[in-house]
Amino acid sequence: MTENSSAATELAVPTLGELLDGAVVVSLPMRVRFRGITTREVLLLRGPAGYGEFAPFPEYDDAESAAWLASAIEAAWLGPPPALRATVPINATVPAVAAARVPEILARFPGARTAKVKVAERGQALADDLARVAAVREYVDHVRVDANGGWTVDEAADALAALSADGPLQYAEQPCATVPELVEVRRRLTVRAGASGGVRVPIAADESIRRAADPLRVVRAGGADVAVVKVAPLGGMRALLRLAEELSGRGVPVVVSSALDSAVGIGAGLAAAAALPDAGFASGLGTGGFFEADVAAPRVIADGSLAVAAVAPDPERLAALRAGPERTHWWLARLSRCHELLRAG
Ligand SMILES: O=C(O)CCC(=O)c1ccccc1C(=O)O
Numbered sequence: 001m002t003e004n005s006s007a008a009t010e011l012a013v014p015t016l017g018e019l020l021d022g023a024v025v026v027s028l029p030m031r032v033r034f035r036g037i038t039t040r041e042v043l044l045l046r047g048p049a050g051y052g053e054f055a056p057f058p059e060y061d062d063a064e065s066a067a068w069l070a071s072a073i074e075a076a077w078l079g080p081p082p083a084l085r086a087t088v089p090i091n092a093t094v095p096a097v098a099a100a101r102v103p104e105i106l107a108r109f110p111g112a113r114t115a116k117v118k119v120a121e122r123g124q125a126l127a128d129d130l131a132r133v134a135a136v137r138e139y140v141d142h143v144r145v146d147a148n149g150g151w152t153v154d155e156a157a158d159a160l161a162a163l164s165a166d167g168p169l170q171y172a173e174q175p176c177a178t179v180p181e182l183v184e185v186r187r188r189l190t191v192r193a194g195a196s197g198g199v200r201v202p203i204a205a206d207e208s209i210r211r212a213a214d215p216l217r218v219v220r221a222g223g224a225d226v227a228v229v230k231v232a233p234l235g236g237m238r239a240l241l242r243l244a245e246e247l248s249g250r251g252v253p254v255v256v257s258s259a260l261d262s263a264v265g266i267g268a269g270l271a272a273a274a275a276l277p278d279a280g281f282a283s284g285l286g287t288g289g290f291f292e293a294d295v296a297a298p299r300v301i302a303d304g305s306l307a308v309a310a311v312a313p314d315p316e317r318l319a320a321l322r323a324g325p326e327r328t329h330w331w332l333a334r335l336s337r338c339h340e341l342l343r344a345g
């Protein structure tokens with residue numbers, strides 16, 4: 001984490017008073033269950049450069065959450081890096097829904113040519129994943145899957161063979177939980193592809209990057225062809241860009257994605273994606289539609305892309321979405337502890 005959370009070293013860490021001034025906690029209702037949650041809590045900061053989002057998932061400890069605070073401070077006190085493009089192509093994100101719901105989900109991503117499909121959901125079977133992916137293939141050109149580390153090596157090898165039998169997979173995101181498992185899955189898929197004269201499914205690392213002390217470890221170990229990178233867990237837009245440069249030097253492209261961010265956090269993701277030298281793969285930043293209500297008017301996906309321009313939270317929406325006193329207190333206490341960690345460096 002220490003290696004990643006250095007965005008704040010580029011500017012002085014504001015005082016706790018400065019952070020608390022304008023801090024607001026909101027609770028965003030979701031349309032679909034995602035990561036097992038149906039409401040997303042977010043603490044927004046307001047600084048001289050705009051707004052920042054502090055929203056580590058509730059189970060994350062303070063050390064891990066401090067990187068998210070560094071990211072929020074960067075956004076609100078420093079602002080985005082220079083943009084190289086005005087729009088960013090996004091992928092549709094398909095939760096682990098029944099195949100019959102796929103058209104309804106994809107309709108929220110007008111013009112998207114790439115879809116990421118959640119697989120390996122607890123309580124479901126491979127047949128559910130096969131049906132969901134087959135339904136998605138009817139609508140888009142490129143399909144990726146995200147297992148969130150849910151498979152063993154054996155399960156991943158079998159599932160990825162089955163899921164790529166009727167069409168290619170752009171990549172498989174975090175098929176297994178650990179780096180050694182990712183290395184082994186990649187090796188097995190290589191052997192299998194060699195034997196059949198087919199192409200190997202590329203492996204993307206997500207949790208092995210954003211929750212690792214050393215985000216390059218998985219790449220050095222030979223466990224990833226593609227890197228999923230998220231602004232907040234990496235400690236900010238500039239930290240993400242530095243990591244992307246290192247990865248690019250190793251031939252590993254990045255895919256900027258959301259951590260189920262509010263409109264403010266999506267803005268930071270779009271700014272980072274717009275500052276990357278290559279446009280590359282479609283970004284996983286189209287998740288705003290998963291909220292029933294957000295802190296700003298929903299960004300419009302047009303022709304599969306989002307405009308990079310920042311949006312400011314709308315005071316009326318903030319008032320309507322404000323979290324209750326107990327949750328607000330919990331978030332402000334967390335903010336204070338993470339601030340202490342950043343100050344201590
Ligand atoms: O990448 C996307 O398409 C959307 C973002 C996403 O899937 C996600 C959102 C919140 C938490 C974890 C994840 C994930 O990629 O695993």
Ligand SMILES: [Mg+2]
Nearest residue numbers: 146148173206
């Ligand atoms: Mg993922």
